[in-house]
Amino acid sequence: MQILKNHNLKPYTSFGVDAYAAQFVTVTTLTELKSALALPTPQRLILGGGSNLLFCDDFDGLVIRICLTGITVNESASDVVSLHVSAGENWHEFVQWTLAQGYDGLENLALIPGVVGAAPVQNIGAYGVELGDVCDYVDVLNIETLAVRRYTPEECQFGYRDSIFKRELKDRAVIIAVGIKLAKPWVAKINYGPLASLGADASAVAIFKQVCLTRQQKLPDPNKLGNAGSFFKNPIINKIQFSAIAALHPHMPHYPAGDDIKLAAGWLIDQCELKGYQQGGAQVHTEQALVIVNTGSATATDIIVLAKHIQTTVLARFGVELHHEVRFMGRDGETNLAEVSCG
Numbered sequence: 001m002q003i004l005k006n007h008n009l010k011p012y013t014s015f016g017v018d019a020y021a022a023q024f025v026t027v028t029t030l031t032e033l034k035s036a037l038a039l040p041t042p043q044r045l046i047l048g049g050g051s052n053l054l055f056c057d058d059f060d061g062l063v064i065r066i067c068l069t070g071i072t073v074n075e076s077a078s079d080v081v082s083l084h085v086s087a088g089e090n091w092h093e094f095v096q097w098t099l100a101q102g103y104d105g106l107e108n109l110a111l112i113p114g115v116v117g118a119a120p121v122q123n124i125g126a127y128g129v130e131l132g133d134v135c136d137y138v139d140v141l142n143i144e145t146l147a148v149r150r151y152t153p154e155e156c157q158f159g160y161r162d163s164i165f166k167r168e169l170k171d172r173a174v175i176i177a178v179g180i181k182l183a184k185p186w187v188a189k190i191n192y193g194p195l196a197s198l199g200a201d202a203s204a205v206a207i208f209k210q211v212c213l214t215r216q217q218k219l220p221d222p223n224k225l226g227n228a229g230s231f232f233k234n235p236i237i238n239k240i241q242f243s244a245i246a247a248l249h250p251h252m253p254h255y256p257a258g259d260d261i262k263l264a265a266g267w268l269i270d271q272c273e274l275k276g277y278q279q280g281g282a283q284v285h286t287e288q289a290l291v292i293v294n295t296g297s298a299t300a301t302d303i304i305v306l307a308k309h310i311q312t313t314v315l316a317r318f319g320v321e322l323h324h325e326v327r328f329m330g331r332d333g334e335t336n337l338a339e340v341s342c343g
């Protein structure tokens with residue numbers, strides 16, 4: 001295990017913005033991970049594929065990149081296929097692999113960047129399916145005690161882009177593996193958007209292809225145009241606030257969210273005519289208002305200033321506060337849009 005000093009994080013994040021880590025290690029085994037956790041440092045960051053992170057500054061600590069690999073399969077039960085997947089496996093390649101084996105059920109979650117170990121952190125979701133729907137367990141290494149403990153889905157407290165790993169277990173646990181259970185017989189989930197036209201007898205592979213096609217059309221490829229996917233979460237508001245806004249905007253897209261209503265953040269931003277709006281090298285994507293892209297020379301400050309402008313504009317127009325989905329890392333650890341400076 002090599003300890004790299006003052007290491008540029010740009011190649012490890014999908015935003016492709018310069019930022020340096022005081023120390024950086026890549027771990028490929030549990031033993032290496034434990035050794036990395038023993039290194040003296042003021043703070044640590046666990047890094048997967050870097051597709052949901054914005055480094056707002058250099059990081060004054062140790063970045064541990066998780067590259068644990070391996071998949072095991074248990075098909076002994078008649079009603080479920082159980083998969084044990086190491087945290088460093090690439091998520092999309094894993095989805096592709098399951099379909100090639102004939103294990104259907106992950107097709108709606110195709111083409112989400114990042115690694116398996118990060119998937120429970122924000123309970124990744126797309127096209128009507130979330131990780132929590134297929135999660136059997138999450139194996140976690142406690143950073144203080146180095147003990148491994150298995151968390152049930154209930155213990156993970158999965159919510160909309162949320163889990164215990166963003167809250168109580170933040171900075172206290174490293175996910176080392178995820179258990180996935182795929183129900184047999186498989187049932188297609190095609191209620192959502194462009195999948196509905198596929199028809200009830202669509203195969204999992206057909207759904208996978210449609211998801212990939214739609215995503216490729218809608219979302220910029222981070223390998224070509226730096227971005228971190230949806231920059232903001234879809235806001236959830238109460239019914240009273242919704243009625244007031246809907247009276248002025250009767251065609252506003254909205255979805256039930258328990259007792260509340262979920263709005264489409266991209267629609268709100270688009271209504272403010274911000275598509276294509278640019279701040280330095282950062283731009284609101286011309287096709288998808290929810291995505292901020294790095295046109296090539298964006299600094300973290302460009303992205304932060306642009307994000308604040310979007311937030312202020314949407315708040316002034318609709319009275320709705322947007323919260324960022326992308327996680328912000330400052331010099332001393334996680335920060336947020338309200339606290340980060342634009343200097």
Ligand SMILES: Cc1cc2nc3c(=O)[nH]c(=O)nc-3n(C[C@H](O)[C@H](O)[C@H](O)COP(=O)(O)OP(=O)(O)OC[C@H]3O[C@@H](n4cnc5c(N)ncnc54)[C@H](O)[C@@H]3O)c2cc1C
Binds near residue numbers: 045051228
């Ligand atoms: C083009 C694009 C499209 C996207 N589409 C979607 C989408 O449809 N749905 C969706 O939900 N997300 C989407 N995302 C966001 C992103 O892909 C997911 O959040 C993904 O799970 C992040 O994985 P990662 O490995 O890149 O995590 P990273 O960005 O490396 O890390 C994200 C967070 O998880 C923590 N973390 C990572 N690994 C571990 C671990 N092993 N143990 C503990 N903590 C860990 C990190 O510390 C960090 O706080 C998209 C991103 C892009 C760029």
